[in-house]
Amino acid sequence: MDIIVILLSVSGLVLFFATTVGLLRFPDFYSRMHAAGKGDTLSSLIMLLALVFYNFHEMNLANLLVAIKILLIGVFIFMASPTATHAIIDAGYESGIQPWTKKPEEES
Amino acid sequence: MRKVYTFIIMMGFWILLSGKFDLFHLTLGVISSALVSFMSADLFMHETKGPGKLSVGIRFLLYLPWLLYQIGLSTLHVTFLALHPKMKDQIDPTIVTFKTKLKTDLAKVALANSITLTPGTITIRIVDQVFYVHAISRKAAAGLPGEMEDRLANVFERD
């Protein structure tokens, strides 16, 4: 059981790390948003799943309720995170950020 | 009618949250759920048509595993791009538009969020029937709207 928990949380951490690196490395706002919006959702879900497994070591009502609440957090993140991503990128589009393209001299 | 549905859903949510099943707390739960369904039932079920919802819910649950698979793919895609040493050669961002055939708000929102969660694309905005999508590479842009729209049309707009 512990092996599953360790495996899941380490993979979640790796995905979080990739998200953060993407957040720092991508060239423009829109591509950074790809990193922030996508990497975050799945890695949070994986981490939460690991915590559910860890807290569910023995079967009783209290543990079951805690596990359900952690899963509820996952559901709300799953609903809210893409919407927040959309809100931010929409604000960027509205305020007229130029997307980065292969040939930067063509714009301007 | 929609107040009753909202009340039932809220009561279920309360039982999950509360975890206390004595009479006092259940009474509080009934009062709170009634209050919430009085305040915001019209928000929660804006366009409901009644009991036809159940089959839609079941089909949506069947759609979720495919979506999770896509999310996994997209995360791996982003990871690959972020850690690639010559990342700027790999990406080629564009903004594309396309017209959808979905009609209800629910289906459009589900499509928009699915696009956001699948590899290489993010929905920027919806204006009436037209989606503005930012794609990180030409290949991702070419795949729009693709399979997803058909699946969602199957979920939400089949009679």
Next chain:
Amino acid sequence: MIWQLDLSILTLIVICAFATIMVKDLLSAAIIFGAYSFLMCLLWTEMGAVDVAFTEASVGAGVSTVLFIAAVHQTTRRVGFRKSGRGLSKAVGLVAALLTGLVLVIAEKDFPGFANPFTPASLHVSPYYITQTLHDTNVPNMVTSVLADYRGFDTMFETAVIFTAGLAVIAILRRYKKDDRCDLPDPHVISAGYPDTIIRFVARQLVPFIQLFALYVVAHGHHSPGGGFQGGVILGASFILLAISYDSRMIIGRMSEKWNILLGNIGVLIYAGIGFLCLLLGANFLDYSILSKVLPATDKIMARSHGMLGIETGVAIAVMAIVVSIYINIVSCGKYDKDE
């Protein structure tokens, strides 16, 4: 206390605090302050102060950052500062800060050591609360019982302070003249952009869950962290979410100005009314155990528990009304019921 986490979170907090001061763009400062509040909540949680952490979570994430952004929205993003005399004022500020720091450092040595078990507070007051709370009041969460019962008087006047703050905001911002023009283009702003289907839909689905969660927090303040204040703030935040994703008419339709002010009054009245009820029944002010005469099927201990629930409800109603009223008055430029 986990020192590894303590240290890393503290580093982040210090960086955030400096960044908030150094950034000149006020909108960015408000946003970074949001991150500061997240980290602060983590620090409280990590030290085990769960109720304080909950307050920080609900206020920081739900209300305060939104109010800052709304204020920046209605005024300006620019920081105003004088060109001349900056050197002198900075020198004066530095001297004042250094002097205050020196005084604090000197005063620090009179304090008891951190987590010292032999201070007067740890020897007399805390053990009583720790050992007797459950026996006295049947409330497992000590913080709730201390706030609402043992020190109910304090909390009542805290509620009154919040109420007064709401009144002050109304007195300063509200404009009653019909022809009073606002310089800004649209008084109902922050949200009246084009209709964004996705945000509206998701907000609509989330609002009932947020409201029910708020009521759950109020009702379960006895058993888990939370209580009237946090629940009220979250309830207010749900209305603010509606106002942001639609526009402020959406709230005004649900809660007109008259109702809003009335609700604020009712909240404080519930609190004071329960106190006076105890007085009428022949006990001290806010001594809930006497309520067992009125409430059916309760002994004295359960009466204290139920009395606390009553005043928590009052606090929640008052806080919710005040939060909504402050937000609407800032956003609509003081024209709450403009269209009516």
Next chain:
Amino acid sequence: MDSFFIGIGVVLCFLMLLTLHRAIHGPTAIDRIMGVNVIGTKTTILLVIIGTIYHRVDMFIDIALAYALLNFIVTIAASRYFHHHKNLNPKGYGYRFRKEDK
């Protein structure tokens, strides 16, 4: 197992530090909103992890739930600002003591 979770918490804090660079440095205010949104998600996870370390998840879970519900509001409010004020990065803004201020 506890020390494993403490290690995970410290690594998450380190990642938050990296994200904070994006949140503080910008370049635009929208990048800052993005950074703060990511920090908010990480905070939610870290709250549950702290609860796990203390073996009282039932106490800490409510705070995490509140964050999962409320984190969304700040992001939307901040991004709504740009529907009315379209000046993204006006001149003379940024850090104090930069050259163009003088």
